[in-house]
Amino acid sequence: MSQAPLYLNAFLLTVVLIVLFRDIASRAGFVDRPDQERKRHQGDVPLVGGLAMFPAFVVASIFLAPDLRAPLGVMAGLGALVVVGAIDDRFGLRAGVRLTAQTGAALLMIWPIAPSVDWFAGTPAEVLALAAFAGAPLALVFVVGLANAFNMMDGLDGLAGGAAASALFWLALTAMAMGREDAIVAALPLLFSVLGFLVFNLRHRWRAKASVFMGDAGSLMLGAAVAYFSLSLANGGERVVSMGPLLWICALPAIETLSLIVRRLRAGRSPMAGDRRHLHHLLVDAGMSPRSAAATLIVACGTLGALGYMAAILGVDDLAIFVGLALVAALHSLVVWKAPAWIALQLAKPDGAGALQAARSISDRLAGPASGLSAAIVSPAETEEAR
Template structure:
């Protein structure tokens, strides 16, 4: 637990990050319209107004500036900020000019290498996933598997960013639950940095949620890449080493819903002989919208499900549930989700319209 003095300092830092994010979002709206950094309605999109794509830029600038104001050493986080800056720049360029998927992947791999080789944040082991007394060490596969996992989670955040407030809310849930674990573990530096990130996300949500009938700003690819990278940094950093604060399997539960939805969707795309990275409208939030849920109802339901999964992770952590049982539970939830998705696609009446021949072939 932290003392009152440190708690006040962390609160002041969070307040600064929140206020700075809000100010930047307000100031950058006309700039975004002037330079064309906006998202136009049409196609697969569900919004009806031209919306600035400045959320990611504002959150990163506020996050980085507020971190400089903290009375802690930031030397161990240099690669966190370097990788974040790289992804924000590439994401902003993508928001403006729509970069190819290969270029985005190169940037993500580069950021992952900054994290692993430069920052020393590496998946050394998977914990005791299969056997209670057998540590699943990765050995020479540590760095490549960390890069794969990092790119995968970054894209999971990017893929779930299809509903106002959804990606930011799910990342916020993961950050808050990680913060709870770090709080009881007394890790001041991690709490401080994650607190700043949480504050910037909260400020962004005030502009992104449809509190006034429509979203005022979107985070864009700059935001989803940034949030995904920072999240995976802390999930890995806090779950590795002799002084780890949580087991690797707990990290899975804290961000379970986007991971499960992304894995299930990519498997389904492969079964349909499509590219697993092809954009479509087959994510869980798309299914909820097609089933008749309003955007706000779909968002609320997914946030509740994500919060429930994160609470399972917290309960398993604090109650000392064996890691292999937590892992088998995660696999069971993944299997259940995949089965339900396949059944939903099979039942045409659920959609109210016929499925394509390729859908029938798999369903």
């Protein structure tokens, strides 16, 4: 039987829940408020995206055949992340508490499969068995790390949702190419839930700015889900590909997070401290409109995902795959290390602000007609919509 109606239901239920939740959230104060430092959006925005996507995903999954659903432990772990993220969104939690809760949720998700994940192509079963004790901590770090990577990437309208949709799409396509129907069917309800959220969060011709955000509840859940579905494709006797190609599918969020951690530690700051040194902030500060910057990074995620998919189906050697990832990381590092100095140099010039405004105008024209409207709402000097 076709699963298409279930996917459509996941999309529609997400839309309906967001419409229901956003007014309640506004009255209850469950909103993201601008602070003019990092959060420069206009007005209070309801943080209900994650609270709508997860129930829609669960409801759609319930109607799948039992052997096609995501395991109960995965659902429990993702649900725990939604709850922890929602509490953090509303009240704020200390970094240690957040990390402990995320670790517990990740353990629920990965414990049955973590020891047998094939991190390198062709790893013999005997080696996998010997490496079980090392594989579990590595899988745990991967899930917690990617959950936080998507959380850190949630800084522009549509960016984290677009990156998650791209990753889930390429994971499902890889599973399809490799004959893993269970992985395809389990991931697609979440993909369609994300698409329902993007109706309200992604800037387009009929929406100048996001009307809801996903919040930590959504970004942590999506990052962990992408990590789990990646691990499941490289798991034990059912593995169809090693982790090498799959890392390309989530490469940009992962590389961006590792880079941020290194830069913050070098500056003597906590890795969990917020700032405007994210790649998406640097692109906006360099003159791109928020819409153009988000679109550029979503396309980059999609391109990297396509390369990972091609590497998987063509059987590219893992050494070449990891060398390629290192080159992508080097290019990212070059951009983020040089961009702040370039922006400061431009602003120091007499016509520097004009040059950045011209760059924004060009990026708006390249991104399409909707950007002109967003640029009219968001001045180059203030970038109010760049959260």
